[in-house]
Amino acid sequence: xxxxxxxxxxxxxxxxxxxxxxxxxxxxxxxxxxxxxxxxxxxxxxxxxxxxxxxxxxxxxxxxxxxxxxxxxxxxxxxxxxxxxxxxxxxxxxxxxxxxxxxxxxxxxxxxxxxxxxxxxxxxxxxxxxxxxxxxxxxxxxxxxxxxxxxxxxxxxxxxxxxxxxxxxxxxxxxxxxxxxxxxxxx
Amino acid sequence: xxxxxxxxxxxxxxxxxxxxxxxxxxxxxxxxxxxxxxxxxxxxxxxxxxxxxxxxxxxxxxxxxxxxxxxxxxxxxxxxxxxxxxxxxxxxxxxxxxxxxxxxxxxxxxxxxxxxxxxxxxxxxxxxxxxxxxxxxxxxxxxxxxxxxxxxxxxxxxxxxxxxxxxxxxxxxxxxxxxxxxxxxxxxxxxxxxxxxxxxxxxxxxxxxxxxxxxxxxxxxxxxxxxxxxxxxxxxxxxxxxxxxxxxxxxxxxxxxxxxxxxxxxxxxxxxxxxxxxxxxxxxxxxxxxxxxxxxxxxxxxxxxxxxxxxxxx
Numbered sequence: 243x244x245x246x247x248x249x250x251x252x253x254x255x256x257x258x259x260x261x262x263x264x265x266x267x268x269x270x271x272x273x274x275x276x277x278x279x280x281x282x283x284x285x286x287x288x289x290x291x292x293x294x295x296x297x298x299x300x301x302x303x304x305x306x307x308x309x310x311x312x313x314x315x316x317x318x319x320x321x322x323x324x325x326x327x328x329x330x331x332x333x334x335x336x337x338x339x340x341x342x343x344x345x346x347x348x349x350x351x352x353x354x355x356x357x358x359x360x361x362x363x364x365x366x367x368x369x370x371x372x373x374x375x376x377x378x379x380x381x382x383x384x385x386x387x388x389x390x391x392x393x394x395x396x397x398x399x400x401x402x403x404x405x406x407x408x409x410x411x412x413x414x415x416x417x418x419x420x421x422x423x424x425x426x427x428x429x
Numbered sequence: 430x431x432x433x434x435x436x437x438x439x440x441x442x443x444x445x446x447x448x449x450x451x452x453x454x455x456x457x458x459x460x461x462x463x464x465x466x467x468x469x470x471x472x473x474x475x476x477x478x479x480x481x482x483x484x485x486x487x488x489x490x491x492x493x494x495x496x497x498x499x500x501x502x503x504x505x506x507x508x509x510x511x512x513x514x515x516x517x518x519x520x521x522x523x524x525x526x527x528x529x530x531x532x533x534x535x536x537x538x539x540x541x542x543x544x545x546x547x548x549x550x551x552x553x554x555x556x557x558x559x560x561x562x563x564x565x566x567x568x569x570x571x572x573x574x575x576x577x578x579x580x581x582x583x584x585x586x587x588x589x590x591x592x593x594x595x596x597x598x599x600x601x602x603x604x605x606x607x608x609x610x611x612x613x614x615x616x617x618x619x620x621x622x623x624x625x626x627x628x629x630x631x632x633x634x635x636x637x638x639x640x641x642x643x644x645x646x647x648x649x650x651x652x653x654x655x656x657x658x659x660x661x662x663x664x665x666x667x668x669x670x671x672x673x674x675x676x677x678x679x680x681x682x683x684x685x686x687x688x689x690x691x692x693x694x695x696x697x698x699x700x701x702x703x704x705x706x707x708x709x710x711x712x713x714x715x716x717x718x719x720x721x722x723x724x725x726x727x728x729x730x731x732x733x734x735x736x737x738x739x740x741x742x743x
Contacts, residue, residue: 280658369616376661383640 260396267400270388274410277381278325281413284374285320285334291370292317292341295363299344302354306347313340328411341367378413385410433577434729437539441722446538450715453534461530462712468523469708472516479512520708527706528570535718539725542574542581550584554608558622559687559694563603565589570704576729577738582610583728585703606683606699609728611737613693615663622689623654623663625672627682643669649676663688671735680731695731 316337323330392401486505536542548568567587588603639652646669654660685696
């Protein structure tokens, strides 16, 4: 009789433990989804801001049409890519790089640089960029937790529960950002 | 004077501070010295009367010289204890009066700092997520001022949580030390909070926990927030590095911090009595005033070390 009770208790403990592991996998997967949606919210702010920046910049930077066209094209491409996908990350990285070069070009137009609406737009842009960076850090952190949860036994038993989220890749900075900056280019 | 703690620190050890004390405080020091002597006499008298009453009544009763009734014995002992307690009240009264006489002037040496008499900030403190629940609130000193264009509010607080009564009374110190409030230079969602606490091995609270990528930082601090993205927006990699440096210097281990209501709150735990002028030291002793200035510099150093005066610093 006693041994039956012990076995039942042991089974209950095992079930509870496995449920805990299962819950952790599900929570981690949801956390990744939350992070992706967080990035999307921040990116949406950037997409909304880009036309405003371009409208202001166009008034002063008539000779930089190619960069405007490139940014518009990349914006559309990034907006239409699937959230959390490698294509989306690649499009975002390119858009990032183009926006940075636009901001560097703004330095060559003192009238534009000192324009009140442009100053405000750039401040908002910087804030949005910081939020995007923060949301990407959250995404990477959530993805690490999910990968740990589904790759370490017994979490690996529930890997299928995490569904498609396991296929997500880490956000990494583009190669241009990793390369060293030559100060002479800006002087 | 330039608003930088390094300049203040340099001047406080130079002749400039001595001249300031002579020029600005001299007229007040005689008054303070008289107050001090009167308070010391009061304290000594209270202690002598109190001790004499207690020792006397015990001696008379136990030696059999006179049989003291139980009621008279209790009343005498109570009066004795009351006298000794009065000595402490006199000491505290000196502390308050010394602050009234000297501190305001002394604060002008640091810059735009003033004593803030409004200590009715219990509700505001109770709303903060930074501290655990408390039901006893004491605000000893409150200073308001401006440092590097930041409006600072510095308060010495003692927060406790008391449960039960009589023998079952249990008192827990929630916080004892200095709370600094300064505006947040970054646009932070006003309805969100992020709390940085000292790392604890026995902390199993996982709700709203923010796991950050800086392993060194995670060794010293635990972070909680109701918005994972806003928390990371505030805690940039460079800010975490600065917090880690602070912890390595031994200062950060006593610090709790929160970003909420559009402000930054820094709580420095310390049981010592801040900004106090000791009663058993001559009123004209410059070292006492220097110690107060240095205490305020210690607090300003934290703001500088974390670059909280700059948006980019965060």
